[in-house]
Amino acid sequence: MSARAVEHATFVVERRYEVSPERAFAAWADPQAKARWFVDSDASLELDFRVGGRERSRGTAPDGRPYSYEALYQDIVPAERIVYTYDMHLEETRISVSLATVEFRPVSANGTRLVFTEQGAFLDGYEFPARRASGMGGLLDALESELQSEPPGA
Amino acid sequence: MLHQRAAREPVDRLFHALADPNRRGIIERLSLGPATVTELAEPLPMSLSAVVQHLKVLQVSGLVSSEKVGRVRTCRIEPAALRPVERWIASRRSGWESRLDRLGEYLAEGNDEPKMGTP
Numbered sequence: 001m002s003a004r005a006v007e008h009a010t011f012v013v014e015r016r017y018e019v020s021p022e023r024a025f026a027a028w029a030d031p032q033a034k035a036r037w038f039v040d041s042d043a044s045l046e047l048d049f050r051v052g053g054r055e056r057s058r059g060t061a062p063d064g065r066p067y068s069y070e071a072l073y074q075d076i077v078p079a080e081r082i083v084y085t086y087d088m089h090l091e092e093t094r095i096s097v098s099l100a101t102v103e104f105r106p107v108s109a110n111g112t113r114l115v116f117t118e119q120g121a122f123l124d125g126y127e128f129p130a131r132r133a134s135g136m137g138g139l140l141d142a143l144e145s146e147l148q149s150e151p152p153g154a
Numbered sequence: 155m156l157h158q159r160a161a162r163e164p165v166d167r168l169f170h171a172l173a174d175p176n177r178r179g180i181i182e183r184l185s186l187g188p189a190t191v192t193e194l195a196e197p198l199p200m201s202l203s204a205v206v207q208h209l210k211v212l213q214v215s216g217l218v219s220s221e222k223v224g225r226v227r228t229c230r231i232e233p234a235a236l237r238p239v240e241r242w243i244a245s246r247r248s249g250w251e252s253r254l255d256r257l258g259e260y261l262a263e264g265n266d267e268p269k270m271g272t273p
Contacts, residue, residue, distance in 0.1 A: 011247045015254045019261045027257055037256040096246075114257075116250055122242055 007122045017112045021079040021104040024112040028082055028102065051076055055084075065091050071100075080104055096122045168235065171215035176200065177208050181217060181231060188230040191220075 027033045031047040039045045043059030055071040071086035082102040088095050098120035105113045195205040212218035216235035220227050
């Protein structure tokens with residue numbers, strides 16, 4: 001797909017964890033901890049977690065093409081908030097530029113509601129390879145998960 | 155309000171088209187490649203005219219297009235109807251959902267306390 005296009009979109013994903021906001025935050029702040037859950041097992045991760053610091057990851061998409069991720073940390077409030085910008089490349093092509101906000105909200109005695117918000121500029125209609133590989137079945141799965149996901153900003 | 159209503163109509167048609175298991179079956183068959191109406195009808199427990207009715211709904215939704223050459227009508231899927239960018243965004247979102255589930259598993263293991271001296 002070579003046509004130039006920009007599509008703007010925002011989505012929100014929320015999760016509740018039975019740990020304190022401090023521990024949930026630490027899983028984002030500590031490079032070794034973050035590598036345990038953030039990237040696929042074959043992907044690398046470098047993290048310089050401070051305002052102005054960068055994060056880089058490289059891996060292989062399901063169709064074999066290399067992808068890369070680079071983030072720049074814009075705002076960090078320990079145990080409360082992380083704001084960063086990031087872009088994604090598929091091979092040499094930049095496919096998206098996003099602003100991501102992670103909020104850690106205390107709930108009950110020792111729980112955290114994590115709210116992840118991504119506001120993205122999605123470039124030139126590139127598809128994510130996983131969806132292309134799995135075809136229409138994957139598309140219907142995606143539709144189903146869309147229907148089941150909670151509406152953002154309740 | 156008018157604007158919202160107009161914007162929703164194609165989505166309504168899309169969801170109506172996808173709401174029927176036989177039509178989803180036709181879409182799954184066409185995702186393997188184009189097929190004639192007769193080929194589509196063969197595995198389905200329904201008459202040819204019922205299949206034609208389902209195909210009409212699918213064509214109105216934009217999910218399927220067809221072309222008649224001589225006496226044979228061939229159908230193909232139009233993935234563009236579910237806009238690629240929307241697919242892409244949905245997959246980005248589902249990527250985050252599984253990633254945050256992994257974070258939950260990691261936190262539930264309870265070994266996320268900082269370890270001194272591990273490389």
